[in-house]
Amino acid sequence: MIRRGKRTHGSLRAIALATLTLIAGSPAFAQHTPSLPLHCVDLAGALLPPASIGLPTNGALVLSAAMIPATATGNLNGDFCRLTGVIRAQSAGTPDIRFEVNLPSRWNGRALQFGGGGYSGVVVTGTGPMPFSPDRAPLARGYATFGDDSGHNGTSSEANFGLLEEAVTNFGYAHLKKAHDVALALITLGYGRLPEHVYFAGGSTGGREGYTVIQRYPDDYDGVIANSPALNFSGVRLIGVVTGQHEYRTPGGYLSPLLLEHVYERVLQVCDALDGAADGLISDVESCRAREPEIIDSLRCASQDQQDQTDRQHAADDCLTPPQIATLESLRDGLRLPYALAWNADTYRGYNVFQGTRFTSMLGLAHSPQRLTQPGFVTNGYLYAQGDAYLKYFITHDPTFDSTNFDVMHPGRYRERLFTLSTTIGAMNPDVSHYIARGGKLITLQGLADEVISPNQTIAYYQGLVGRYGEARVDSFMRLYMVPGYQHGNGVFIPSVDLLGALDDWVTHGSAPETLFVTDIAQATNGRTRPLCRYPAFVRYLGKGNLNRATSFTCVMPQ
Incomplete structure (x- = not known):
């Protein structure tokens, strides 16, 4: 029972x-x-x-x-x-x-x-x-x-x-x-x-909800599947506001979809084969991150092209000006607030901007250099549009509020409201001791190329649990899998795997999942298989064998 x-x-x-x-x-x-x-x-x-x-x-x-x-x-x-x-x-x-x-x-x-x-x-x-x-x-x-x-x-x-x-x-x-x-x-x-058993399953908001029930109602659930979890909800909304300000308030900060695609393609050229296979997937993120300065330098516009950045910001789609680099580096760096939200959360980890995240998607950055009065998800970017709406309706209660002038670092009279909301929606409480003690289980999948929920924020929460409870205790209840090429519901790799069966087997029989073997259901590569490694391991090509078969790959630890 x-x-x-x-x-x-x-x-x-x-x-x-x-x-x-x-x-x-x-x-x-x-x-x-x-x-x-x-x-x-x-x-x-x-x-x-x-x-x-x-x-x-x-x-x-x-x-x-x-x-x-x-x-x-x-x-x-x-x-x-x-x-x-x-x-x-x-x-x-x-x-x-x-x-x-x-x-x-x-x-x-x-x-x-x-x-x-x-x-x-x-x-x-x-x-x-x-x-x-x-x-x-x-x-x-x-x-x-x-x-x-x-x-x-x-x-x-x-x-x-x-x-x-x-x-x-x-x-x-x-x-x-x-x-x-x-x-x-x-x-x-x-x-x-x-x-006999009660489970919860969700992704994005549903992923945040999965962590919420573990933190708030541990007696009610035996197992949870929480994918791409929007853990620091206020954090992801605030970084969206900052991104929009870089794009629309900073002269020359906007990047066209063509330029964003150029950045993505350059990253693939440098990093795709670091895991041994040129397959369109960046699995060895840490090695790619070490090459980030090289990637940025190769994308930087020559000095003679920077004479009038404002006039040329929409004309060239093959190099980055300093304001455009600043926009991307802001996304990469994330937020470090001079004040704490609930559970001492003062950071939202940045995105894998130069490690294979494709910001040209429908949930990516702005597709238009013009900001609408009510920012649209595609027109002005999903992160910014959501952040703008959060300020208007949740924070200020003013539907006419201008988010481009909001000082995220110094929110003034709205700081208390931000804190209150982060207790209500944030799901950042690190105390999951009761859920662990009663034998609850948790499985999380997270795309390494997610353009909405930063994979590094999910990793940071996991690492915080390891620091609090120790690796052995976290292993007793949690599995984290980082998926190369997977974005927020789409991507160049979309994994198909029976997570519910794996969770139920763990809960009912004590059979903890290890490496998962998944099938890609992305349209262009439908049917190829890969091992999905427990974090922090990543998948590496063995050097021989069919690139479309999981048996040609193994899981290795980062150096």
Whole structure:
């Protein structure tokens, strides 16, 4: 059985009993005298009182309950019961948390909570496949699945809910616990017992949420998959603001997509073969970093081309002026703040700008030299547009605020607000001792070429855990895999691997994953395989054999 504290078990039983009592009094239930497991439709209209949920709410309501047959159009998950509902907000004007819970007819005794993406705002149904997974969706494999919208309505790019404090708290952490408690109550009602194991899986925002549940609710989860985690949320938003200021406030600081692509191609020329294979992937990042001065010098414009940098900033796409180099070096260096955010976080680690990150993507840097009044993700760059919105809605509560004039190093009266938000959303708490002690497991994949979440920030958090607990203890609960060529959901290498199977095997049988063998599903190189090495090891070509086969590579430690 799942290892839970007495308070957790008692709370879940109380939720189930309270819900049973309420359902038993309903007209629909009066026509039946079912014993557990309840028939799917009997869960429609079920109410959960506020006291039965682990954080303050106005209770929860199941709005719909429908049996989805295996023969339904587009259904690849077999027969399952689909439950949708709301968790009522406390504050007037705050949206309810919308959720979905799916109960498969052939249950494997496990539950999986799906994380969100971006600013969420759309219900994560839990009916789709796992990120990176080549296999069937977890629901089709017998997992009871659930997800929610994190407590507001919109798209993953809309930040205006930041004006509502309860919605911000829900987005930061509270929706995770609320949805978890409601889902497990409904699972218990559906099957007559608690799940044997409860897992969480997500990437980006969902990756941050994975670390959040480990830090805040360690008793509720046995295993977590948290990929590309947005750990220092305020940090990544602030570095986005600084990047936009370099591009749009500093004369000549903007770089065109053609110039950014030229930088990427030059890096490949210097670093691609450092791991023994000229395959379009930079695996030996440290050796590439040692060649960074050479790369920058080779890209620098000749002095005669710098006579009027402002006039030529959009004309040449084959060399870098000093302001353009400053923009890229700012991204590379990251942020070191003269003040601390929550948990003494005063740094956001920089990106692998000169180690293979491709900033020409849809989530990369600005595609236009003109800044829009409301910066757009592609037009003005994803990092900057998100940072601008964060300042407007979360920090200043002023939708007209001009982010180009915000002093990140000296935020003045907004410093306290930045600190408060970093406690709510940041997921930087290094104390995961309770999760380790109760045997929880964690797997993280992170792209070395990620242009949104710095891979070096993920590495820094991992290294902080090693410094706090020692390598052996961290190895007992965590696996970190850095993926060459993988960006933020795309890239020249996109790994496909059964992370959920690896996590479940670790939790249930104690079989800890080591080197993973993954298949590339990027369109141009679909089907090639590679070993995925546990950090800090990286993959190196053996010097012979097919470059498209994992057996031609091995994992080595950096020198």
